[in-house]
Amino acid sequence: MPELPEVETFARQLRAPLVGRTITGVAIKWPRHVATPSPREFAERIRGQRIETVTRRGKYLVLELSGDALLIHLKMSGDLTVVPAGSARDKHAHTIFHLNDGNEFRFSDTRKFGRVYLVCQPEEVTGKLGPEPLAAEFTAKELGQRLAAHSRALKPLLLDQTFLAGVGNIYADEALHMAGLHPLRKSDALRADEVKRLWRSIRRALNSGIRHNGASIDWVYRGGDFQNHFRVYGRQGEPCPACGTRIRRITVSQRGTHFCPHCQRKR
DNA sequence: TAAAATGTTGGGTA
DNA sequence: ATACCCAACATTTT
Numbered sequence: 001m002p003e004l005p006e007v008e009t010f011a012r013q014l015r016a017p018l019v020g021r022t023i024t025g026v027a028i029k030w031p032r033h034v035a036t037p038s039p040r041e042f043a044e045r046i047r048g049q050r051i052e053t054v055t056r057r058g059k060y061l062v063l064e065l066s067g068d069a070l071l072i073h074l075k076m077s078g079d080l081t082v083v084p085a086g087s088a089r090d091k092h093a094h095t096i097f098h099l100n101d102g103n104e105f106r107f108s109d110t111r112k113f114g115r116v117y118l119v120c121q122p123e124e125v126t127g128k129l130g131p132e133p134l135a136a137e138f139t140a141k142e143l144g145q146r147l148a149a150h151s152r153a154l155k156p157l158l159l160d161q162t163f164l165a166g167v168g169n170i171y172a173d174e175a176l177h178m179a180g181l182h183p184l185r186k187s188d189a190l191r192a193d194e195v196k197r198l199w200r201s202i203r204r205a206l207n208s209g210i211r212h213n214g215a216s217i218d219w220v221y222r223g224g225d226f227q228n229h230f231r232v233y234g235r236q237g238e239p240c241p242a243c244g245t246r247i248r249r250i251t252v253s254q255r256g257t258h259f260c261p262h263c264q265r266k267r
Numbered sequence: 268t269a270a271a272a273t274g275t276t277g278g279g280t281a
Numbered sequence: 282a283t284a285c286c287c288a289a290c291a292t293t294t295t
Contacts, residue, residue: 075274
């Protein structure tokens with residue numbers, strides 16, 4: 001479910017209740033949630049480690065512990081909460097970290113696609129990710145160079161985490177609409193001004209999502225209201241906010257893709 | 268009922 | 282090597 005803005009919101013909100021706490025144990029109710037190491041080693045190694053920082057890289061939540069790093073990927077339906085130990089049980093809370101302050105940090109995941117990783121260095125997991133789109137070092141020039149290195153449609157390229165980290169289906173569609181670019185335009189065929197527009201639009205869309213604490217459009221993610229500000233995502237048949245033309249929905253590499261046929265002409 | 272859902276990955280093909 | 286397509290993962294909702 002979550003993309004960069006939603007994971008960033010989790011990181012910001014979890015810092016206060018998690019940093020400084022020690023993990024006293026973990027209950028693994030769905031062993032396949034544990035990507036690495038084995039569930040048994042995971043539980044043994046994490047016990048007694050203190051949470052030093054809570055940050056984000058792409059769509060991964062990164063918790064630096066006193067010894068290792070704990071990374072969490074929420075995939076489609078993951079949710080994270082900190083609640084007093086023994087609070088009303090959540091049937092989808094498959095991995096539960098017990099904390100030394102009487103709370104538990106729960107990873108709920110209806111669809112069970114999510115994963116947790118316990119590694120010495122975060123880069124073991126995040127090593128192949130592309131640049132952080134909101135980093136100061138990520139320039140329009142770098143985006144242009146990366147676009148020119150491929151001859152692929154913009155939409156699937158934006159979703160490729162090794163191309164750019166953190167952009168998912170919602171923010172890809174929103175950014176392409178802001179930039180006035182058709183999702184099927186080829187990456188190596190953009191003019192310089194179009195590259196600049198795309199760069200600015202990606203950052204605007206993501207920052208806007210963060211400002212609204214992310215988008216809550218299904219029953220899992222809560223708290224954000226960016227869903228009330230979508231320009232095209234999920235709005236097929238409705239008027240484009242810029243020109244009034246009906247928003248269209250097509251399928252591109254197996255993902256619903258929403259765009260304005262007028263503002264985002266093929267060329 | 269069938270289709271889709273904010274995500275990735277691995278396999279096969281050209 | 283690169284690009285593209287599909288299936289798989291598991292569950293809920295429309």
